Structures are given as C-alpha cells and as structure tokens.
Amino acid sequence: MLAFTHTAAGCAFALLVAEYLHASPSQAILIVAGGILGSHLPDIDHPKSAFGSRVKPLSIPLSAIFGHRGITHSLLAVVGMYGLIWWVFNVVHWQRGYAVPVVVGVAVGYLSHLLGDWMTNSGVPLLWPSKRRFVAPLKLCTGDLREYVLAFAMYGWSVMDCVRVFHTI
Numbered sequence: 001m002l003a004f005t006h007t008a009a010g011c012a013f014a015l016l017v018a019e020y021l022h023a024s025p026s027q028a029i030l031i032v033a034g035g036i037l038g039s040h041l042p043d044i045d046h047p048k049s050a051f052g053s054r055v056k057p058l059s060i061p062l063s064a065i066f067g068h069r070g071i072t073h074s075l076l077a078v079v080g081m082y083g084l085i086w087w088v089f090n091v092v093h094w095q096r097g098y099a100v101p102v103v104v105g106v107a108v109g110y111l112s113h114l115l116g117d118w119m120t121n122s123g124v125p126l127l128w129p130s131k132r133r134f135v136a137p138l139k140l141c142t143g144d145l146r147e148y149v150l151a152f153a154m155y156g157w158s159v160m161d162c163v164r165v166f167h168t169i
C-alpha cells in the first residue's frame with residue numbers, strides 16, 4: 001500500500017477515535033498527528049519506504065534481518081510498540097495530558113497500517129514468526145485504481161469531518 005494511502009488511513013481512523021473518545025480539539029490534533037506518524041511506523045523495515053528512507057540506520061538492518069512485512073507487521077510488534085512508547089513516556093516524565101492522545105494516535109495509526117497492508121494481495125504475517133500471510137478478500141494491488149479511490153474517500157471524509165468539528169467550536 002502506498003504511503004499516500006497509509007497517511008489517509010491514519011488520519012481518518014485517528015479522527016474516528018478522537019470522536020469516539022470525545023476528545024477536545026487540541027487532543028484531536030495530537031491524536032491525528034500521532035495517527036499519521038503511526039501509520040508509517042511499520043514500514044521502518046523497508047529502506048525505500050517513505051518512513052524507512054528517513055531512518056536508514058534503522059531500516060537497513062531491520063530489512064536485512066527480518067525483511068519487509070516481517071516482525072513490524074505482526075501482532076508482536078503492536079504489543080512491543082505499546083510497551084516501548086509507555087516506557088519512553090515514563091522515563092522522560094512527559095506530561096500525560098499530552099502524551100496519552102499522541103500514544104493513542106500512534107497506536108491507531110499503526111493498526112490502520114496493518115489493516116491497509118492486510119487488504120493488499122501480499123497480506124501481513126500477523127502471527128510472525130509464522131510465515132503465514134493473512135490477506136483480506138479484497139486483495140488490492142499496491143497503487144491500483146481501487147487504492148486511489150479508497151485513499152481519496154478517506155481524505156475527503158477526513159476534511160469534511162475536520163470542517164464539521166472545527167465549525168461547531
């Protein structure tokens with residue numbers, strides 16, 4: 001799935017969660033920012049991905065050891081990421097009022113990435129180290145017309161939702 005689509009999904013799902021949690025506008029912005037960041041994190045295992053190309057000292061060894069769509073696209077990575085983020089926040093004593101929405105956003109974005117890759121024909125190894133790939137019946141090819149339609153629908157919905165939320169405050 002394209003980075004463009006992952007960004008759309010991270011933003012749309014973060015907005016949905018912000019609404020579900022009745023987040024204030026400032027909390028919603030933090031959740032969406034975290035959602036966009038989290039939507040790219042799993043591709044840290046691909047040195048040519050939008051995110052991996054910016055952190056090559058990490059992405060190159062991760063790619064060499066695990067390959068693309070390996071551990072970072074598994075349920076194990078989701079659990080590990082949560083533990084790591086909470087540990088970092090506790091060590092630096094970040095104000096929880098700001099940290100929690102960001103952590104929620106990153107988690108939602110991360111999950112939206114796995115959901116997006118699950119919808120492609122390559123699937124995701126949710127039960128890594130098992131090599132079994134889980135694939136949704138939709139089986140999108142990365143960059144095909146259906147992906148663009150999906151991405152633009154999510155961007156459109158996100159913009160309309162932001163206009164609606166900020167118009168009412």
Ligand SMILES: [Zn+2]
Nearest residue numbers: 042043073117
């Ligand atoms: Zn991915």
